[in-house]
Amino acid sequence: MQDLFARVFSGAPLAGKLSSEDEEIFRRHMRLSSYKESRLLMVGAARCDEVLMVLQGAIRVYKMSEEGREVTLYRLSPGDTCLMTVSCLAGVEGLEANVEIEAGSEVVSMPAGVFQSMLDKNPALHRYILQKAFLRLNQVMRVVELVTFASIRVRIALYLREARVRQGMVTLRLTQEQIALEVGTAREVVSRVLGEFVDEGLVALSRGTIQLLDEKVLKNITAE
Numbered sequence: 001m002q003d004l005f006a007r008v009f010s011g012a013p014l015a016g017k018l019s020s021e022d023e024e025i026f027r028r029h030m031r032l033s034s035y036k037e038s039r040l041l042m043v044g045a046a047r048c049d050e051v052l053m054v055l056q057g058a059i060r061v062y063k064m065s066e067e068g069r070e071v072t073l074y075r076l077s078p079g080d081t082c083l084m085t086v087s088c089l090a091g092v093e094g095l096e097a098n099v100e101i102e103a104g105s106e107v108v109s110m111p112a113g114v115f116q117s118m119l120d121k122n123p124a125l126h127r128y129i130l131q132k133a134f135l136r137l138n139q140v141m142r143v144v145e146l147v148t149f150a151s152i153r154v155r156i157a158l159y160l161r162e163a164r165v166r167q168g169m170v171t172l173r174l175t176q177e178q179i180a181l182e183v184g185t186a187r188e189v190v191s192r193v194l195g196e197f198v199d200e201g202l203v204a205l206s207r208g209t210i211q212l213l214d215e216k217v218l219k220n221i222t223a224e
Contacts (some may be wrong), residue, residue, distance in 0.1 A: 004032055008055055008108050014081065017125045022118050029114050035105045042084060042099040050109040052082040057105025062098050062181070071147060071184025073097060074139040083133050085112070147184055155183045156193050157221040160203070160212065170212045 005027050009015035018026070032055070041052070041059075052059065059076040061084055076082055084099050101107055119126050146155050159182055163172050176194065180187040194210070197203045202218055204211040212218065 004030065004108070008053060013079070014053075014125075014128065017122065017128045019122060022122060022125065025114060025118060026110070029110050031109050033107050033109060035101050035103060035107070038103045039101045040098060041101055042097075049112050051085045051112055051115040053108045053110075054078050054080050054082070055106040055108050057107075058102045059105070059107070060100045060102060062100065063096070064098060069184060069186070070181045071143065072182045073143055074136055081129070081132065083129070083136050152183070152185055152189055153193055153196070154222055155185075156190060157197075157218045159183055160210065161215070161218055161222060164212060164215070170215070172210045172212065173208060174210050175208055 005023070008026075008030070009018075035057070054076045056078055059080075059082055060072055061074055061076070061082075062070050062072045064070050082099065084097060119129065146158070150158075156179060159179060160172065160174075163174060164170065167173065176187050176190045179194075180190045183190075194203065194205060197218075198205060200217070202212070202214045204213055
């Protein structure tokens with residue numbers, strides 16, 4: 001358990017908010033789960049009884065329309081705490097969003113009641129969680145702004161640039177279906193826009209990958 005604690009909190013901002021008592025509570029109650037396949041943790045306004053922290057991989061929080069179309073609100077990376085699960089502690093109900101743990105992820109969980117007790121006793125931890133909540137709110141507002149005001153061409157170009165940062169390479173492991181789910185449109189629309197990007201010499205497509213050929217022009221598109 002000592003090794004797991006070190007893995008979770010090595011360099012994580014949350015570590016600096018914990019008292020020695022909090023650290024001991026984490027050691028006693030934390031549990032590690034690995035996911036070889038993607039799994040839906042929460043659907044709609046379902047309640048939860050655990051607080052989750054990402055150790056490896058990612059958690060995706062997204063909305064789904066009545067027609068089955070999805071749009072990603074934000075992603076959680078290693079070191080992040082899932083605030084959708086934390087919201088249960090505050091008695092917040094009716095948050096209509098889905099929480100999906102992506103394949104290949106490792107997630108550390110803590111009983112919600114235990115985490116709530118820590119928040120009540122630790123003002124620094126409480127402030128940290130509140131700051132993270134406002135950060136996620138800003139991310140959601142940005143998604144709403146893009147979906148409402150930006151063209152699909154701009155949204156796809158922006159997503160490709162963000163994927164470039166996440167994956168750290170110009171040849172992205174992405175499918176058109178994945179992009180459609182992320183930006184909230186149909187796969188056929190993604191196919192059309194990517195075809196335009198190919199004609200303009202911005203990307204090259206192959207099965208399961210998209211190679212970025214002109215990142216400067218893609219950046220200009222996102223500024224339109």
